[in-house]
Amino acid sequence: MKIKITAFFILMSIVSISFGQEKPNVIVIFTDDQGYADIGANGQVDDLKTPNIDMLAKTGILVTSGYVTAPQCIPSRAGLLTGRYQQRFGLDHNGIIPLPLSETLIAERMQEAGYVTGMTGKWHLDPNHQSKEWIIQNLPELKDKKKYSPDDIPFEKKIPYMSSNRGFEKTFQGYGNNFWATYTLNGKEIQAQWIKQEGYRLDVQTDAAIEFIEKNSEKPFFFYLSYFAPHVPLEATKKYLDRFPEEMPIRRKYCLAMLSAIDDGIGKIKQTLRKMGVEENTIIFFISDNGAPLKITMEDKPISFKGGAWDGSLNTPWVGEKGMLSEGGIRVPFIVNWPAGLPKGKVYDRPVISLDVAATCLSLAGIDLPKKLDGVNLIPYLTGVKKDAPHDALYWRFWDQSAIRMGNLKFLKVGNREFLFDVTTAEHETKNLIVDYPDKAMQMKKKLLDWASELHVKGISETEIRREKKWYDHYFQNK
Template sequence: MRLLLLLAAIVLTLPAADRPNVIHILADDLGWADLGCYGQKTIRTPVLDRLAAEGLRLTQHYAGSTVCGPSRCALLTGLHTGHCRIRGNGALLEKPDPNEVLLPTLLNAAGYRTAMIGKSGVYCSDEALTLPNDSGFQHFFGYLSHRAAHHPFPPFLVRNGTKLEYPNNKLHDGDHDAHALIIDEALNWITANKGAPFYLHLSVTIPHASLYAPEADKAPYRGLVEEPTEVREQKHYRTEKEPKATFAGMVSRLDGDVGRVVALLKQLGIERNTVVIFTSDNGACDEGGHKEADFKSSGPLRGVKRDMYEGGVRSPLIAWWPGTIAPGRTSDHISAGWDFVPTICELTGAKAPANIDGISMVPTLTGKGEQAKHSHLYWEFYEQGGKRAVRVGDFKAIQLGLDKSLDGPIEVYDLSKDLGETTNIAAANAEIVAKAKELFAASRTPSPMWKWKSEK
């Protein structure tokens, strides 16, 4: 305890300019190529394109997982899915692990004000109303579970343990649009905390499979896109008769709301002391009313959400920090969602935990110092028969069918020559296959909650 207090005292004496605010905007199911600055040709994203031009764009950043739950766990713990507690989606856990230290707790000790607004990234339970606060966030507003966040008009949201009920909301329609409420809450919280260093985890719920956009956002795409002649009625997600215009409108709406956040920072005069990071939680969605092929959301990448191929795990990353991040920079540094804990800790003066998988990206962000590199990246997944993947340098190894056997065939791709993962070169690269087997075993700590069927 004395050491913790000493560390807190040290960071509290740092000048404000050395302790920037951090806003991490996390999109939901946004594909690698859904933004103009990543090659999108139809959907308009002028704000994010401008932030990329004024800051840094990473081309080889990866989400923590191919679905949202474990991806968000990796982001907040600094651990990849071979080590973190949540390794899949669903009704997961209702209380924090006492042995697990999340990013907000580290930042609280460093004197930061912390908030998570939007979809909760800590465990998953609609009944555990204080779970986000119990997990370290001083302020929370939004959805408690991933499944509830599928509905743009929920019957309730939660603010700091209290249910806020919207009796006229009927999941798919109503009079309280959750995304609008989330953005307004974020803007109000930033304004209220402008005088102290803060960390805002702004986890929006769009663009997801449940399609909804206000008329003003989807109208510009009518006539620009050709809608399907028949629309399949959705049972869980919202049915939308203009799915293409609506999805495009959702992405453009998000872009505009990022613009509102940036405009507020400038209005408050804190933009030069605030780093804004924009990423997605996993690859492009191909479910509900949206099809990846509608806008080529994965671009040249193979696969979508739930795949171990690049389209399932590669994510856009834009970082904007006027006066610190030089404009117009692009980096091919290989990074992943579990890098945010050590990165944000270094930026804020907080102490990162030992024995995490993440590596600080601060040298890449600032352009100063030598950037450490990963020996490899690792993912594992428990749906669709079980799968795992490892990236070592330019090579990517993928193993499917783990529910049947852990000794099945391994695919190998050379991403420097085959970004679309079209040619499996495993037969000609026995040494890479052997290395992948070694890393699959070494990168994983067994979990009593997560087992492939072949392990049970």
């Protein structure tokens, strides 16, 4: 073990000598509702055009068992940015609370290590009209109101929760053309305020990332690029739609066009890093926040329909979709690229999770990992210095579902229904092994219960499923 650890530190020394800057830059790219199938590197479909994303995998590491902490956006983002299971601080799912101010984010810790920090795109961690528990506690004058609207939340109550007050010095937070910003795309620094920015939402988010890199590449930086795609409403320009002239469902076409826009953006970011002389010593994480919402039937609703619908993305080959703790909801595209510090073209199949991003970033920044973090530094595992698995177990709890993965096996509990799967086989979640290995299932359930006993709301559901029933009746009807 001592030899392995020494080898790792030699690697880090080589990086620092070769590139002058000991601490690598970090870019975390988090897409929105993108299924596992929808990067070419995962080899599941052939209608994609993602050459720049695939090049990240070809010149970096493709993680084939990469997970997020929830099959829904707010809790998934909270887990990523804190490095802690979000159930520990009560943010189990959308519609409860914003990301608590008592939690410390990666960006805040990276600032302490001398990093300049920035973000653009989707935030979704401030109070909103669905934050029922928070509203009751913080806006008691609304306690008797049956239904809340966005206008019920005074903006001054949101400001402490905005990205500019959560460790991000340079922020360009927004979804479409309205952005909460501390800088403009022509290089001007401003006080945090709402600004209008014309242009296609994904191109704007790319431009905001490039502007940040060009202005802040002289010292280590941490940038969170939270692309709002391919989440609905589906929007794409002619430039990207014209790349997909084939006959296909219209929602699939728009999804592919949006992913192509993201791919172009990643290509431009790589070019900018190269121009600024920092490409080799910049680590990039590419992850989706959860699986695609298939809505079971993948109905090809008109693009004019702006509500919740299939976003055109695919979770192939996994079972299920967004909202489920089956693989389709939580096993996502996951790439780590660092030319100076990681092997090229490696496929890594041990289970890892978005929690590991925080631990990895802090380790590379030279920060002692706080004991409260749930992730691990992935670098020794991805380089092969450490041969064992990064995690003994990974855990989930969402609505009436809970799950644990240990090695090849996954125990899934949905209300009072229980499953055991070997998710490394061709059958994965199509073959329930619980009758064959009841002792193993019992052991994993106990470990899951022990974890759940540590959470803000303790325990796991033992009741009949509610919101998830339609999904499990469909996807798991014969299991």
